[in-house]
Amino acid sequence: MNAASETLLAVDGVSLSFGGVKAITDVSFDIRKGEIRAIIGPNGAGKTSMLNVVNGFYHPQHGRITYKGKTRPRMRPYQAASQGIARTFQNVALFRGMTTLDNIMVGRTLKMHRGLLWQMLRYGPAMREEIEHRRVVEDIIDFLQIEAIRKTPVGKLPYGLQKRVELGRALAMEPELLLLDEPMAGMNIEEKEDMCRYILDLNKHFGTTIALIEHDMGVVMDLSDRVVVLEYGHKIADGTPEVVKADPKVIEAYLGVGH
Amino acid sequence: MFYRETGQFKQSYAADQAVFPILQDRLGLAVILLVAFVAVPLFGNEFLLASVMVPFLILSLGAIGLNILVGYTGLLSLGSAAFMGVGAYSAYKLSTIFPGVNILVWILCSGFFAAGIGVLFGLPSLRIKGFYLAVATLAAQFFLQWCFVRISWLYNDNPSGAIEVPARTLFGLAITGPSATPVTRYLVVLVIVAVMTLLASNIVHGRIGRTWMAVRDMDIAAQLMGIRLLPAKLLAFAVSSFYCGVSGALMVFLWLGAAEPSAFDIKLSFLLLFMVIIGGLGSMIGSFFGAALIHILPIVIRMLPEALGLPIAAATVEHLTYLIVGALIIFFLIVEPHGLARLWQIAKQKLRVWPFPY
Amino acid sequence: MLYNIFIDPFVQMAQMPDLLVQTLWEGLVSGVLYALIALGFVLIFKASGVFNFAQGIMVVFSALTLVGFYDKFSAAGFSGHVAAFVALILTAAVMFVLAMLVERVVLRPLVNQPDIILFMATFGITYVLIGFGEMVFGGDPKQMIASELYLPSGSVDVEMLGGLVSFQKIDIAAAVIASVMIVGLALFFQKTRIGRALRAVADSHKAALSVGISLNQIWVIVWFAAGLVALVTGIMWGARSDVSFALEIVALKALPVLVLGGLTSVPGAIVGGLIIGIGEKLGEFYWGPLLGGGIESWFAYAIALLFLLYRPQGLFGDKIIERI
Numbered sequence: 001m002n003a004a005s006e007t008l009l010a011v012d013g014v015s016l017s018f019g020g021v022k023a024i025t026d027v028s029f030d031i032r033k034g035e036i037r038a039i040i041g042p043n044g045a046g047k048t049s050m051l052n053v054v055n056g057f058y059h060p061q062h063g064r065i066t067y068k069g070k071t072r073p074r075m076r077p078y079q080a081a082s083q084g085i086a087r088t089f090q091n092v093a094l095f096r097g098m099t100t101l102d103n104i105m106v107g108r109t110l111k112m113h114r115g116l117l118w119q120m121l122r123y124g125p126a127m128r129e130e131i132e133h134r135r136v137v138e139d140i141i142d143f144l145q146i147e148a149i150r151k152t153p154v155g156k157l158p159y160g161l162q163k164r165v166e167l168g169r170a171l172a173m174e175p176e177l178l179l180l181d182e183p184m185a186g187m188n189i190e191e192k193e194d195m196c197r198y199i200l201d202l203n204k205h206f207g208t209t210i211a212l213i214e215h216d217m218g219v220v221m222d223l224s225d226r227v228v229v230l231e232y233g234h235k236i237a238d239g240t241p242e243v244v245k246a247d248p249k250v251i252e253a254y255l256g257v258g259h
Numbered sequence: 260m261f262y263r264e265t266g267q268f269k270q271s272y273a274a275d276q277a278v279f280p281i282l283q284d285r286l287g288l289a290v291i292l293l294v295a296f297v298a299v300p301l302f303g304n305e306f307l308l309a310s311v312m313v314p315f316l317i318l319s320l321g322a323i324g325l326n327i328l329v330g331y332t333g334l335l336s337l338g339s340a341a342f343m344g345v346g347a348y349s350a351y352k353l354s355t356i357f358p359g360v361n362i363l364v365w366i367l368c369s370g371f372f373a374a375g376i377g378v379l380f381g382l383p384s385l386r387i388k389g390f391y392l393a394v395a396t397l398a399a400q401f402f403l404q405w406c407f408v409r410i411s412w413l414y415n416d417n418p419s420g421a422i423e424v425p426a427r428t429l430f431g432l433a434i435t436g437p438s439a440t441p442v443t444r445y446l447v448v449l450v451i452v453a454v455m456t457l458l459a460s461n462i463v464h465g466r467i468g469r470t471w472m473a474v475r476d477m478d479i480a481a482q483l484m485g486i487r488l489l490p491a492k493l494l495a496f497a498v499s500s501f502y503c504g505v506s507g508a509l510m511v512f513l514w515l516g517a518a519e520p521s522a523f524d525i526k527l528s529f530l531l532l533f534m535v536i537i538g539g540l541g542s543m544i545g546s547f548f549g550a551a552l553i554h555i556l557p558i559v560i561r562m563l564p565e566a567l568g569l570p571i572a573a574a575t576v577e578h579l580t581y582l583i584v585g586a587l588i589i590f591f592l593i594v595e596p597h598g599l600a601r602l603w604q605i606a607k608q609k610l611r612v613w614p615f616p617y
Numbered sequence: 618m619l620y621n622i623f624i625d626p627f628v629q630m631a632q633m634p635d636l637l638v639q640t641l642w643e644g645l646v647s648g649v650l651y652a653l654i655a656l657g658f659v660l661i662f663k664a665s666g667v668f669n670f671a672q673g674i675m676v677v678f679s680a681l682t683l684v685g686f687y688d689k690f691s692a693a694g695f696s697g698h699v700a701a702f703v704a705l706i707l708t709a710a711v712m713f714v715l716a717m718l719v720e721r722v723v724l725r726p727l728v729n730q731p732d733i734i735l736f737m738a739t740f741g742i743t744y745v746l747i748g749f750g751e752m753v754f755g756g757d758p759k760q761m762i763a764s765e766l767y768l769p770s771g772s773v774d775v776e777m778l779g780g781l782v783s784f785q786k787i788d789i790a791a792a793v794i795a796s797v798m799i800v801g802l803a804l805f806f807q808k809t810r811i812g813r814a815l816r817a818v819a820d821s822h823k824a825a826l827s828v829g830i831s832l833n834q835i836w837v838i839v840w841f842a843a844g845l846v847a848l849v850t851g852i853m854w855g856a857r858s859d860v861s862f863a864l865e866i867v868a869l870k871a872l873p874v875l876v877l878g879g880l881t882s883v884p885g886a887i888v889g890g891l892i893i894g895i896g897e898k899l900g901e902f903y904w905g906p907l908l909g910g911g912i913e914s915w916f917a918y919a920i921a922l923l924f925l926l927y928r929p930q931g932l933f934g935d936k937i938i939e940r941i
Binding site: 329335383386387388389390391394395397398401402404405408409525529532533536537540575577578579580581582583584585586587588589592593596 | 668722723726727730731732733734736737738740741742743744745746747748749751752869872873875876880908909910911912914915918919921922925926929930931
Binding site: 087 | 272458464465466475476477482483486498541
């Protein structure tokens, strides 16, 4: 990736605590447009909390978030979503009672505008809009190769497919910044390879900027352009995979002192 | 075998996004409508029309309203009877203040009053969830019922404290009041219920319905998809209360003919909730199944001893009805916790693969 | 208008403190009884996650059973204190059978279903109990056998604050018995092996099963405990008025108490009961006339709603931290 490309998102001095528990302490990093940025760290390091701060689900006590040139003390979920930040979750957060198709269609919500009256009639503009978005959703379904489970309620799908549907739902939002929280957790080798390919395709062909939390170091080091390492809510390293891999503090965090 | 979509290929997304994409479903619906619009009025006796079909349709409409809230949006409400009452009382006030305007206009307008009140009592739903919300909606139930008793303006200072339906006509035909025949009332109710069911079904199959279901299934994820919770929930409250309100107005004007505040007491709220849950949460057809079961079952139980020639006192029959309805509720929940609508789906699946078990 | 709402009631309170004390006391007593009903709810909710709507009807049912047994005995020429206590034991036995039946017929087949389904099932239980109870005992109000159970009657009149405040002895007894029962239950929960198992089940059914706790047994125990609480509530409430199915509507009052306190909290049920009881009586007495009276029917819910807006999980409920 072009290292000089502009910054899409910058997190500056963010601290977050729940009651007395400090989840994140004074963390700053940035995500450049078009890169794949990995966030790694041991369990409980504050990675997921960091994503929650970025898309506005948690509100940090200190710090600023600059997204697309606009600086805010915190994001709000609606703001984040309408400005093109999409997200998948560590423990799949699909709408379990709905079909795959409907789940992905929900991702189009922000792009659909026909009001209650047209919706009631389900005719004319409302129906045209529905069809138009269905077409987009079908493209995503094609891309992720989940045609066969289109009409299956997602609650019945195996875990790997659920993760894929969740990615589809995020893609339906046509995000500029895609936050992936452990997209490969609990997957077997084939599923992981598929997922890696989707992520790379998205990044290369659609130019989507991706922030990724992942525990599989092989995947992280292969996929990402830059890596930020958190431990106990502090940032301990930041840089290209090669730099981070060689950083003594990172080795210590992962393997323990005295290694 | 009998119910098979094989060979029905969709050429366009429009055909695939239809509410009933399968041919057999459309045929079935046509048959049901034919029976409802032609056979029932032609061959039904007065008892069937006035005491079975009219109440069944009106309660189904109320159940659809509640289902939008509980089944589709996941907000538990125990105040639906009060919203029905708002509809009934506002239709009554409007029709007595402006007697010149057609009564059907006021019945539909009363839905807007119910929707407004519904939104007001829906405001706490942003903060309060689950059973806590159910109890909060009980505040609406008891407060509104109290209003129906205490604010005499609502029933035009009628000394009996009840609202009595004025006689009104449509195209010269009496549709409310004592001179309206059961057939006319049935057909009026049927048209309103059929149209409103269609509209509700359209809403829940479109963007708004998906928004509601997303809020129901996982509100946090819905928020992060850009769905704003408060407008989504309030819209659900508004639409739901609109349906309940119209159903309440119909109940007084085309079924009971007169009503006291106690007609809209908490028992009715519970009955509606039964209908929704036994029928199937988040299912339009389930609302009809539930209403049929809960309304028609007691009628059957009451008539059964007479039909069998058993000499049982009326009070005992009343108690037995309670006992049996309670037992059946438990029975149905155990047999199929997802309601009669799910049983219907399973039946369709069986028909699809018949004569093979799988 | 504003004066009438915000100032005048307090002026009245200050002018006639004896009336205020009387009102407070009445509120306190009905609060204790609300708390007792709510306690039954909390017991079951904690251990099985079931929002037991039938608790109110269990109160009525147990009281009717007790009176019904005693009537049978006295018809057979066996009356007095001994008969009353035999009837009490038999009623407790009936509540145990009821708990077994509920567990066997309703809960066991519905295990792992969503909360709302179990909630609905308790509606079914309510209907069955109403139908069965009315069929066996008839719909007429009955007299509670208070004196046969050594419950005091009459009142203590205390001269204070320039007036006469009257305390019903039965109310005092109710407050004392309720407190004893609450302490007893708290000890049972904290100190015994079964209590520990109960708390484990409340936390996670699966985890409790995996360490060998029998869910079925625990459910019978909590439903039986809730039945006993219902019996005591029924006796107390019946001694103050009649025993009839009209009590059912009172049981609905326990719902705001419950959410106010937080569904899982025993102290919450008590504090919630007192707040609702006292708030309701004060509201009815001082503000009710402004609105034309009868506000008791919804005032409790309004109080609960306002508290919930401030604290959606109830006063003592566990704070909900949303994670994703």
